[in-house]
Amino acid sequence: IKCVVAPDANVDSYALHLSQDGEDFGDGIPFTGGEYVLEGLPSDSVMYVKLTSENSSGTSPFSEMLAVLPKSTDRGRILVVNGFDRGSDGNTYDFIRQHAAAVAQGNFAFASATNEAVTHGLVSLTDYPVVDYILGEESTADETFSGAEQILIAEYLEQVGRLFVSGSEIAWDL
Numbered sequence: 001i002k003c004v005v006a007p008d009a010n011v012d013s014y015a016l017h018l019s020q021d022g023e024d025f026g027d028g029i030p031f032t033g034g035e036y037v038l039e040g041l042p043s044d045s046v047m048y049v050k051l052t053s054e055n056s057s058g059t060s061p062f063s064e065m066l067a068v069l070p071k072s073t074d075r076g077r078i079l080v081v082n083g084f085d086r087g088s089d090g091n092t093y094d095f096i097r098q099h100a101a102a103v104a105q106g107n108f109a110f111a112s113a114t115n116e117a118v119t120h121g122l123v124s125l126t127d128y129p130v131v132d133y134i135l136g137e138e139s140t141a142d143e144t145f146s147g148a149e150q151i152l153i154a155e156y157l158e159q160v161g162r163l164f165v166s167g168s169e170i171a172w173d174l
Contacts, residue, residue: 003036004122011053022048022097043071064093066112067100079128083115084136119148125156135167144173
């Protein structure tokens with residue numbers, strides 16, 4: 001499983017923090033550059049991840065939570081995209097936990113990504129037969145689907161075609 005981050009000249013190094021329950025995260029696995037390959041993950045349980053970055057000013061807060069279940073299954077793989085970026089009292093940046101539990105219970109393997117990773121080309125929707133898009137309460141101020149996301153999703157639906165979207169104000173914003 002690959003952890004891929006967009007290059008950032010302000011970052012000296014990253015740390016990948018892992019958790020099996022989505023609540024208690026370890027000290028972190030340090031890496032430099034834009035990619036780290038995780039090997040030896042258990043294939044029977046969800047692994048939750050958060051990222052921090054570091055430079056001469058210190059360590060960043062945790063990123064939003066993502067998750068992966070790298071199991072082998074005939075049911076296929078799903079990509080869960082976290083697009084709920086709006087800073088609000090209701091956003092705990094961990095809604096992947098509910099989606100991961102549901103996908104795992106359906107006996108699917110899955111990976112996850114931020115919507116920024118999708119729009120920056122770090123992750124391709126068309127690599128997955130099913131995409132689950134988490135949007136929460138984005139509204140027009142934070143955009144449910146940006147113009148770039150709308151183009152990528154339209155291309156995905158034309159080529160592959162299975163999209164599940166959750167959130168409020170989606171139709172209103174579009």
